[in-house]
Amino acid sequence: MLMNILIYNLSIPLICNCWFPNFELADSHSLDSSRYSIVGADLRFSSDLEEKLKKHNLDVHLPTLLIAECVLVYMTPQQSANLLKWAASTFPVAMFINYEQVNMTDRFGQIMIENLQRRQCNLAGVEVCRSLEAQRERLLLNGWENAHAIDMMKVYSSLPQADVKRIEELEFLDEKELFEQLMQHYCICWASKDSSNLGLADIAF
Ligand SMILES: C[S@@+](CC[C@H](N)C(=O)[O-])C[C@H]1O[C@@H](n2cnc3c(N)ncnc32)[C@H](O)[C@@H]1O
Secondary structure, eight states: OOOEEEEEOOOHHHHHHHHOTTOEEEETTEEEOSSOEEEOOOTTOHHHHHHHHHHTTOOTTSOEEEEEESOGGGSOHHHHHHHHHHHHHHOSEEEEEEEEEOOTTSHHHHHHHHHHHHTTOOOTTGGGGGOHHHHHHHHHHTTOSEEEEEEHHHHHHHSOHHHHHHHHHHSOOSOHHHHHHHHTTEEEEEEEEETTOOSGGGOOO
């Protein structure tokens, strides 16, 4: 089945070097090939993004998977809401996957925020990262038909435990409590829209 995959924020030189030794760079922020395009854009401006995607012949009617990894948190809640709303209204059959911080109002979260601020890194959208429910609500309020959010500790606990045990023995974890706290402060959220009834709403963890 043909589909689009839009990944927000990947390192362009890294991808080019690893996957596309013979690609053509359109400019320093984009590349085009017959099956794959990379476009650099400021995600706060969705009309600009849409124009660039259209230039790369994106067919919005194909089922589309949008993936964001720790990028919405750098936008204000209003800006990320606009992006999600744009995506929901542009792609009739789509799934949005977002990975970023959660539970940021507790002491651990506050220390993370302070550490980043000390390095001049401002998490403008951290307010939405206060809880799993806030993450879910942002998706539902911005045009997505259903939404789920779980923290990474839950993901980790759901992995086949024999594999977890084997890997933990290979790579000894001496700071298990810290690791668990970190995992409780990141989450994966997914939402879908499915005018073709492909069954996207049934995709669950
Ligand atoms: C913590 S990194 C995420 C890493 C990224 N997922 C990757 O695979 O490289 C945050 C990234 O968000 C990007 N970013 C922040 N605000 C942005 C915006 N308005 N539009 C596009 N990218 C943005 C920054 O340039 C930075 O590369």
